[in-house]
Every structure is written in C-alpha cells, then in structure tokens.
Amino acid sequence: MRARWSLLWLALAPLPLLAVDYRMQASVAWAENYSRTSHAPTIREATIYTAHGFAAHARQLNSRWLLLAELDAGFEHVPDYRALDQVNAHGQLTLRRKFGLGPMAPVVDLSAGVARVAFREHGRSGWRSEATLAVSKRLTPEWRIGASGSWEKFDASHTTFDIQHRRFAVETHWHASERLTLSAGAARQWGRLVANAAWPIWSQAIAGGFGPVVSSYYNSIPWEISHTFGPGWVAYRVDCTADFWWTEASFTLNDRTRIPLRYESARVVNRIDVRYNTSVVSLGVLHRF
Numbered sequence: 001m002r003a004r005w006s007l008l009w010l011a012l013a014p015l016p017l018l019a020v021d022y023r024m025q026a027s028v029a030w031a032e033n034y035s036r037t038s039h040a041p042t043i044r045e046a047t048i049y050t051a052h053g054f055a056a057h058a059r060q061l062n063s064r065w066l067l068l069a070e071l072d073a074g075f076e077h078v079p080d081y082r083a084l085d086q087v088n089a090h091g092q093l094t095l096r097r098k099f100g101l102g103p104m105a106p107v108v109d110l111s112a113g114v115a116r117v118a119f120r121e122h123g124r125s126g127w128r129s130e131a132t133l134a135v136s137k138r139l140t141p142e143w144r145i146g147a148s149g150s151w152e153k154f155d156a157s158h159t160t161f162d163i164q165h166r167r168f169a170v171e172t173h174w175h176a177s178e179r180l181t182l183s184a185g186a187a188r189q190w191g192r193l194v195a196n197a198a199w200p201i202w203s204q205a206i207a208g209g210f211g212p213v214v215s216s217y218y219n220s221i222p223w224e225i226s227h228t229f230g231p232g233w234v235a236y237r238v239d240c241t242a243d244f245w246w247t248e249a250s251f252t253l254n255d256r257t258r259i260p261l262r263y264e265s266a267r268v269v270n271r272i273d274v275r276y277n278t279s280v281v282s283l284g285v286l287h288r289f
Helices: 002-012 199-207 212-218
Strands: 021-032 046-060 065-077 086-098 107-119 126-138 143-156 163-175 180-197 223-225 234-252 257-270 275-288
Touching (some): 163 234, 180 199, 180 257, 199 234
Antiparallel strands (some): 021 046, 021 275, 046 065, 126 143, 143 163, 163 180, 180 234, 223 234
C-alpha cells in the first residue's frame, strides 16, 4: 500500500507547480441488471450519479514525444443501494508518441495509473492498478479510428472482490458537424468480475439444485454474504469473458462544454456458460475551465 501511495504522489506532486488544465464531469446513468445477476427474476436495476474533477498537465519533450500527468477525484452515489456509494482518487501518467507531422499522423499512447477506491461497503474498497497501450489515426478531418489493449488489477479488502482482466477495444469517431460527434466501439475482455445473487438462488446453486457442474464451480470460488442488493444477497467472483459494445453522441455547446449521451451493453459469460447481461444509458456534462 505504501508503494502505491508513493507512486500516486510522484505522479501528481508536480501538478500544482505547472500550467494545469482543469475539467469537471457529472453524469446520471440508468443501469439494467446493475447487480450483475444471472437469474432474470431477481435482477436489480439502479440509477447512478457521478461527479469527477480532473487536473492535467502536458509537457512537450520534443517534436514527437509528449508526457501527460493527470489526477482525477470524484464520487459515485447509488440511491437504492447505498453500500455501493464510493469516493475515489486516480493518478495517471501517459507517454505519447506522434509518428509524423500534422493532424493526420498516427499517435501511440502508453499509460499507467493507480487509484484508490473507497466504498461504503468496506470489503469492496481497494487499490486499482492499470496499464494501457492505445493507437489512434485520423483518416479524414471528420473520421478517426483507434484501438487499445489494457490490463487492470483491483486488490480489494476482501478476496471476493479482487478482480483482474485484460481487454482489447476498437473505436471510431465521426465529427458529423461542428456541434455533433458520433462514436461507436466494441471490446472483448478476459478475466474476473464480481457477480451477485439472491440467497434462495445461491443456496440452490451450491447445494446442487442446478446440477453438479454448477454446484462444483460455485463451491470453488470466493463468495460472501454481503446484503448489498437485499437481505441475504451474496457476492461472488467469477472467471469469465465479456463482450462490450457502445455508441455515443456528444453535443458541443461551446468551446468548453459538451454533453455526451451514451449507451453501453455488456454480455458476460462465465466458465460454465452462465450469463450476466447488463446495459447502461448515461447522460453527462463535461466542462473545461
């Protein structure tokens, strides 16, 4: 833990002494199957409110290399499931390489970051470490494409909530007009996620009510009674693959403010072919100072 605080401090301590770009973002989202539950009749939906502040500094190392340092801090509020309320702080360093001159030149970013996330439900709190390699290219003044590969690890207070995954994503952006940008993307993710189940369903699963394969698997993974989504609800960790796709329309109000409207869908399948499907619609506002 001390090493992570040191890394966060080294990344962010210079920011107050430099020219810094400040941004704020707030959003409201509605999530279907926010509980990430496989049993459809017990799915829990939620409305989520988030707010973040960002401070970033960019330093030009030479004509082709740029170093960016960024800090963001914020909170997330889930009125129906207060145990999932959180505050967080995140620091990130990015090394950017531009191959050529002008706006059409391809760009490669290598980023590393660390974050502290504190939930009201203490067992979910922990440290997140991440690394990303991304490449983007403007095809025309209106069209830009990109691809990225990332790794993320979350070390939580309780083993049940320890997660780790690898992710590959592609995305495209179309500047339809001066005011409107449309984007779409897709990703495949491999690793571990946390799911949740009502006790009547979970007790059947571990007792063999859904067959020996299900019982054997769910008895082999970390789980605990969390009460997060109701009395007796269980949280458990699964090995899985996940497919994501999303679309977004971003409306520019002026040089400093834009409003993104986003839809994202996730299709998660665990090792024994149990599925957890989720979709999220969000509306936000992003302002630069």
